[in-house]
Amino acid sequence: MANETSASEQDRAVIAPDFRVLFESVPGLYLVLLPDNPIFTIVAVSDAYAAATMTKRREILGQGLFEVFPDNPADPDATGVHNLHASLLRVLKKRAPDAMPVQKYDIRRPMSEGGGFEERYWSPVNSPVIGEAGYIEYIIHRVEDVTEFVRLQKAEVEQDKLTDELRIRTRQMEAELFLRGRQLADARELIAERTRAEEALRESEQQLRNLADSIPQLTWMAEPNGDIFWYNQRWYEFTGTTPEQMAGWGWQSVHDPEMLREVLERWKASLQTGTPFEMEFPLRSADGVFRWFLTRVTPFRNGRGQLVRWFGTNTDIDELRRAREEREALLKREQEARSAAELLNRLGPLLLTELDLNRLVQSVTDLATELTGAELGAFSYNVVDEKGETHPLYSVSGAPREAFDDFPMPRNMAVFGPTFHGQGIVRSDDITKDSRYGHNPPHHDMPKGRLPVCSYLAVPVTSRSAEVLGGLFFGHSAPARFTRRHEAIVTGIAAHAGIAMDNARLFEEIRRAQRELQAANEELRRANIDLEQFAYSASHDLKEPLRNVAIYSEMIGRKCSNALDAQAQEFLGQLVQSARRMDSLVNDLLAFTRAGGPSGEERQRTSASEVLESVIANLSTTIAELHAEISHAALPDVRIRRIHLEQLFQNLISNALKYRSNQPPQIHVAAHVQEESWLFSVTDNGIGIPSEYQERIFGIFKRLHTADQYPGTGIGLAICKRIVERYHGRIWVESQPGHGATFFFTLPV
Amino acid sequence: MEPHSSSHSRSEVSGQPGQLHVLLVEDNKADIFVVQEAFTNYEIPAVLHVVEDGEAAMRFIDDADQDEDAPCPILVLLDLNLPKRSGTEVLAYLRRSKKCARAKVLVVTSSNSPTDRAATQQLGANGYFLKPPSYDEFLKIGEIVLNTLNDMSGNG
Numbered sequence: 063m064a065n066e067t068s069a070s071e072q073d074r075a076v077i078a079p080d081f082r083v084l085f086e087s088v089p090g091l092y093l094v095l096l097p098d099n100p101i102f103t104i105v106a107v108s109d110a111y112a113a114a115t116m117t118k119r120r121e122i123l124g125q126g127l128f129e130v131f132p133d134n135p136a137d138p139d140a141t142g143v144h145n146l147h148a149s150l151l152r153v154l155k156k157r158a159p160d161a162m163p164v165q166k167y168d169i170r171r172p173m174s175e176g177g178g179f180e181e182r183y184w185s186p187v188n189s190p191v192i193g194e195a196g197y198i199e200y201i202i203h204r205v206e207d208v209t210e211f212v213r214l215q216k217a218e219v220e221q222d223k224l225t226d227e228l229r230i231r232t233r234q235m236e237a238e239l240f241l242r243g244r245q246l247a248d249a250r251e252l253i254a255e256r257t258r259a260e261e262a263l264r265e266s267e268q269q270l271r272n273l274a275d276s277i278p279q280l281t282w283m284a285e286p287n288g289d290i291f292w293y294n295q296r297w298y299e300f301t302g303t304t305p306e307q308m309a310g311w312g313w314q315s316v317h318d319p320e321m322l323r324e325v326l327e328r329w330k331a332s333l334q335t336g337t338p339f340e341m342e343f344p345l346r347s348a349d350g351v352f353r354w355f356l357t358r359v360t361p362f363r364n365g366r367g368q369l370v371r372w373f374g375t376n377t378d379i380d381e382l383r384r385a386r387e388e389r390e391a392l393l394k395r396e397q398e399a400r401s402a403a404e405l406l407n408r409l410g411p412l413l414l415t416e417l418d419l420n421r422l423v424q425s426v427t428d429l430a431t432e433l434t435g436a437e438l439g440a441f442s443y444n445v446v447d448e449k450g451e452t453h454p455l456y457s458v459s460g461a462p463r464e465a466f467d468d469f470p471m472p473r474n475m476a477v478f479g480p481t482f483h484g485q486g487i488v489r490s491d492d493i494t495k496d497s498r499y500g501h502n503p504p505h506h507d508m509p510k511g512r513l514p515v516c517s518y519l520a521v522p523v524t525s526r527s528a529e530v531l532g533g534l535f536f537g538h539s540a541p542a543r544f545t546r547r548h549e550a551i552v553t554g555i556a557a558h559a560g561i562a563m564d565n566a567r568l569f570e571e572i573r574r575a576q577r578e579l580q581a582a583n584e585e586l587r588r589a590n591i592d593l594e595q596f597a598y599s600a601s602h603d604l605k606e607p608l609r610n611v612a613i614y615s616e617m618i619g620r621k622c623s624n625a626l627d628a629q630a631q632e633f634l635g636q637l638v639q640s641a642r643r644m645d646s647l648v649n650d651l652l653a654f655t656r657a658g659g660p661s662g663e664e665r666q667r668t669s670a671s672e673v674l675e676s677v678i679a680n681l682s683t684t685i686a687e688l689h690a691e692i693s694h695a696a697l698p699d700v701r702i703r704r705i706h707l708e709q710l711f712q713n714l715i716s717n718a719l720k721y722r723s724n725q726p727p728q729i730h731v732a733a734h735v736q737e738e739s740w741l742f743s744v745t746d747n748g749i750g751i752p753s754e755y756q757e758r759i760f761g762i763f764k765r766l767h768t769a770d771q772y773p774g775t776g777i778g779l780a781i782c783k784r785i786v787e788r789y790h791g792r793i794w795v796e797s798q799p800g801h802g803a804t805f806f807f808t809l810p811v
Numbered sequence: 812m813e814p815h816s817s818s819h820s821r822s823e824v825s826g827q828p829g830q831l832h833v834l835l836v837e838d839n840k841a842d843i844f845v846v847q848e849a850f851t852n853y854e855i856p857a858v859l860h861v862v863e864d865g866e867a868a869m870r871f872i873d874d875a876d877q878d879e880d881a882p883c884p885i886l887v888l889l890d891l892n893l894p895k896r897s898g899t900e901v902l903a904y905l906r907r908s909k910k911c912a913r914a915k916v917l918v919v920t921s922s923n924s925p926t927d928r929a930a931t932q933q934l935g936a937n938g939y940f941l942k943p944p945s946y947d948e949f950l951k952i953g954e955i956v957l958n959t960l961n962d963m964s965g966n967g
Contacts, residue, residue, distance in 0.1 A: 598924035602892065605921050606839065609944045613841045616946035638945075645944040652923070 080365040082106075086119075093203040095127055097154055097190075100147070102127035102201070114207050116180070128205075134168035136178035142167030149188050153201055159189035164208055171801035183209045280345075280355070284372035289332045289468045297376075302348025316346045329359075336361050336369045342383070345376065353380040398547075419566040424457040426559045427534065431459040433555070434519060434548045436536035441523070443532040486522070489549050490573050491542035493518035517543035521556045525564045534559075594656060601652040605645055612641035643775075650777035652707060654762065657784040668704045670697035670742070674731055677711040684719055690727035697733050698740055700809045711744075713778040714805050720772055723800070739791060739808040750799040760793065782807070831857035831960065834884035836868040836901060837919070838893055845946065846888065846919075849953030857960060858882065865896025870902050876909045883910045884894075886959055889936070890925055890954075891920045902934045915959055919952065 081379060085106060087094070091114050094106035104122050112119050122130045133140035142165055152160045165186060168179040184205045191200040206493045280297040284290040289310050298304070301316045314322055321343045332339035339359035344352035359374040390773070410426070423441050431439030438460040515537035523531045534556055536544065615637045619626070626634070671694065678685065678692055685692065692715065700707065711731070718729045733740050751759060751766070758764050762780035765772075786793040786807045796805035817955050833855070837843050843861055852857050860882065862868045868889075875883040887905065891898035899916065906912050917938040918931045928939055938959070 595924070595926060598922060598926070602920075602922040602924070605944070606892075609921060609942060610839065610841045612944045613845060613946045613949065617841075617844070620946070642944050649923075 083365045084362060091115075092206065093127070093205075095201040095203055097198045097201055099151065099154060100128075102150060104130065105200070111205070113204075116172055116175070120701045131167065131169065134181075136179060137166075137168060140166070140168065144184065146188075148188070150201060152201075154187045154189050154198060156194060157190050157198060159187060161187045171254045181209070182207065227777070278378070280376035282374045282376075284359075284374065286333075286369045288329065288371070288372065290374075300347055301345065318344045318346070318352055332361075333372075339374075342379065350534050353378055354383045355379060363534065367686065374376075419570060420457075422559075422562055424459075426555060426562070427457045427459045430534055430552055431536060431557050433551050434544060435538070436460060436517075436519070436543070437538045438515075439534065439536045441532055441534055444624065487549055487553060488518065488520040489544055489546075490518040491544075492516050493537075513694070516541045517537065519544040519548060519552060521549070521552045523556045523558055523560045523563065531560060531563055597652050597655040601648045604648045605762050608641045608645050608648070612638050612645070615641065643773075647777070649773045654781045654784060655779050657706065657709065657781045659786065666701070666703065667699045668702050668707055669699050670707060670733065673704060673707045674711050677708060677715060678710065681715060681719065688719060688722065688727055690719055690722075690729065692729045692731070694731035695733065697731070697742075698735070698811075700740055702809055702811075703790055706788070710782050710785055710807065714744040714780050717778060717805075718744060718748055719805075721746075721748045721803075723747060723749050723802075735811065736808065739810055742807050742809065745802065745803050745804040747802040750801050750803050751795060751797040752799050756795050756797065759795070830882075832882040832884045833857045833859050833886045833888065833956065833960075834868070834871060834881075834914075835859060835861045835888045836865070836893065836898065837861065837888070837890045838863045839890070842890070842919070842942065842949070846952060849950050849956070852950060853953030853957050855953060855956055855960065857886070857956075860884065864894040865898065865901045867895075868893075868901045871894060872905055872908045872911050874897045875911050885915050885963060886956065887914050887916045888919050888940075888956070889916055891918060891922055891931070899930055899934060902931060902936060908936050915963065916953065917959065 086109050088108050089110055090108060091106055091111040092106070093111055096103040096105055101167040102125055104125055104781055107117075107119050109119075109124060110123070111117075117130065128143055129147075131142075132141045138270040145162060145165055146167070149160045149162045162185070165184045166181070167184050168181050171178050171180050185208045186205040188201060189202045189204070190198045191202060193199040278296065280294065280300055282290050282293040282297060290308065290313060293305070293308055297308070301308075303312075303316065307315065308313075313327075317325060325341065328341055329339055334689050338361065340357070342354060342356050344354050353377040356379045357374060357376045359372050361369050362371045362373060364370050427441045428437050430436075436457065440458045517538040517540060519536040521534045523534060525531050536548075536552070536553060538544070615634050619631060619634045619638075623631070674694055674697060685691075715729060715731075719727050725747055726750075730745045731742070732745075733742045735741075755766055759766065760779045760783040763776040764780075765774065782805075783793050786809070789809055791808040791810065793805065793806050793807040795803055833850075835843065835846055837846070843863075847859065847861075850857075851853075860871065862871055870888075871884075874881040887901075889898045889901060895903070896904075898920070902916060902918075905914060905916065909936060915937045916931075916935065917940055918927075918936045919940045920927065921942040923941055931939065938955070940952055940955060
């Protein structure tokens with residue numbers, strides 16, 4: 063292999079550092095294995111690897127991989143050996159690197175540290191090293207200890223799934239980048255270790271380049287002073303440049319001019335301090351499009367610690383970065399949505415419960431202003447004065463009310479037209495440039511002192527009946543502050559606010575109507591009391607002279623009987639009769655008056671049987687005289703003033719006694735429950751009522767007989783009707799002349 | 812028809828120890844006549860004093876309070892519709908009297924208003940007699956007065 067192609071010769075000479083030392087001291091965790099399946103003899107190990115696995119180099123070199131790292135016998139689910147073996151077999155078969163998913167692979171603790179196994183997680187990559195002859199000569203096993211990460215991950219159960227996935231992907235990708243970026247160095251070290259001959263070195267150099275050309279990263283090597291002397295093929299393919307263009311510091315031509323300064327600063331700083339360089343920046347591709355790369359540059363030192371080479375990789379992270387940006391945007395949106403949702407959650411109950419219109423409107427304005435991030439917000443009623451100009455501001459948020467005095471927002475300007483006419487939403491990134499703005503005579507341009515509004519959003523608030531109640535207006539001094547999302551939020555709020563305002567307005571109307579009704583009721587009640595009092599006074603004043611007429615007439619009859627002849631005595635008798643009848647009329651008229659009027663406040667539960675008993679007691683004398691029998695079934699309690707039920711029974715039973723046949727009166731009172739009322743019946747065995755008069759008898763002063771035949775005022779049944787109707791009941795009679803009569807009336811249950 | 816003159820009645824009876832006094836406050840001549848008839852018919856053992864308006868009734872009470880010898884009624888028959896001061900005012904005045912506050916009061920009226928009934932009951936009226944439109948019926952007030960006086964002497 064010494065006589066390789068002259069191309070190798072033409073390349074720059076490679077300084078041959080002590081690769082074994084280099085390899086063993088690299089910061090990564092590396093094992094070099096022989097492809098002697100199934101033993102996989104360990105032929106090299108980095109210090110870091112030995113430390114991480116708690117092994118010693120001299121103890122494991124020459125040992126089989128799985129002898130050194132068996133499965134944890136205490137873990138029945140251990141799959142480490144199986145998975146690793148499978149990966150190594152894939153490498154052998156496919157002759158290509160094989161990255162394994164994160165593995166649980168517990169490691170044996172030395173006896174000096176108590177023995178047993180320690181739980182570990184690894185991210186391994188196995189890569190073949192293919193020799194000149196085309197055989198796999200070694201397998202580089204590179205791992206990263208991700209135990210901490212996995213533990214962390216396990217602890218963060220609640221963590222957003224998206225975050226996890228992205229993190230793992232990023233982690234894997236980075237692990238991949240690191241590994242591949244270092245493979246070159248590894249390869250070189252291995253080669254150097256195998257043979258120190260320059261030919262072999264050149265051969266390995268070629269091998270290295272082949273390898274470097276075969277990986278997806280752009281890679282390059284630079285002198286300690288930063289002069290890049292070699293790029294892999296991918297670099298030239300991606301950038302579409304030639305080695306001549308790239309020589310030395312020619313790489314600057316594919317950088318984004320805006321980023322270049324920072325790149326140079328940081329790269330020079332690394333060169334000066336000899337520390338690794340890491341940065342993300344875009345590189346221009348052959349077709350002129352910039353793609354983002356993660357660039358890592360590692361310094362390599364010889365055994366004496368001298369920096370001998372910079373090794374750089376550029377990994378295409380354009381998609382990763384885009385995913386990251388998308389995720390950040392997503393997170394931001396989600397956060398906004400969450401805070402919006404919080405505000406809306408506050409708004410929800412408010413809209414449902416707030417029936418005070420002023421407070422409701424203010425709250426809606428405040429919340430919507432907060433949600434849109436507006437500097438000022440206002441709700442304005444859809445009211446136009448006689449001049450057709452002003453919409454009075456109803457509530458403002460974010461600015462004192464006075465600030466709106468010179469503010470044209472509530473004016474009936476062309477720009478507000480669409481909102482107040484319910485035509486829709488107006489959203490403008492810069493309202494001052496809107497053609498509708500400033501068309502409001504006499505202010506053809508912006509008046510002085512106004513709030514500086516640039517971004518503008520207006521949404522009509524409509525009622526259920528599509529009536530425009532007003533508008534929500536939002537302003538911000540910076541342009542383009544309101545997005546489609548804000549528009550959607552405010553539209554949602556406006557829809558709900560419209561309903562809530564409807565409710566509040568209805569509630570206010572109902573309250574007003576209730577107040578009016580209450581006032582009217584109170585007035586009516588007072589009027590009724592006045593009227594009743596008046597009726598008493600009037601009846602008293604009417605009755606006094608009548609009583610005098612009656613009493614004086616009687617006294618004349620008694621005291622002066624000697625001076626009167628029979629005819630005079632009879633006339634005096636008629637006079638007394640008339641006066642008494644008039645007295646009865648006045649009494650009954652008073653009762654009739656009292657039977658009317660509004661019902662309601664005086665409704666109480668009255669025992670019908672008690673009332674009937676007291677009425678029977680009142681009439682006991684007459685009942686005894688007539689040998690009448692009055693019986694009754696079980697009677698209910700009813701909602702009626704006691705005096706009214708008394709009058710009902712008194713009149714009906716008096717009538718039954720009065721209009722008796724030649725039989726002793728038999729009267730029966732009963733009650734049956736109906737749908738929503740009690741049906742009372744008073745049945746007698748009296749003279750009965752011809753059907754043609756059965757309605758007329760309930761009219762006032764309607765009588766079927768002369769006072770001589772049956773004394774009475776003709777008011778009794780009218781009083782009954784009035785009382786029953788006062789309680790929304792009905793009264794009627796069923797009768798056949800000569801067969802008695804049954805009076806029915808209904809009362810509420 | 813002079814016997815209802817209050818001054819006359821008082822002079823006749825003043826100074827007689829153990830004598831019972833009834834005061835009728837009434838402006839209706841016919842009603843005064845009937846009550847006097849009732850006192851005679853039922854042989855009521857008390858002197859009937861009559862005043863015809865509310866103010867006179869209050870003066871009667873004042874006299875009783877201030878004058879040792881002036882009669883103090885144990886029963887007042889009180890009409891409500893009176894000239895000058897109403898029956899309810901007289902009733903309230905009576906209940907504040909030093910000497911006559913414990914007198915029984917029978918309201919005698921043609922008003923059947925529940926308001927009047929309630930108001931007088933509230934002020935401590937002991938009975939309510941609704942004037943009937945009949946001489947004979949009205950005379951029965953004598954029975955009520957007699958029963959009341961008997962009850963009072965019976966109770967000591």
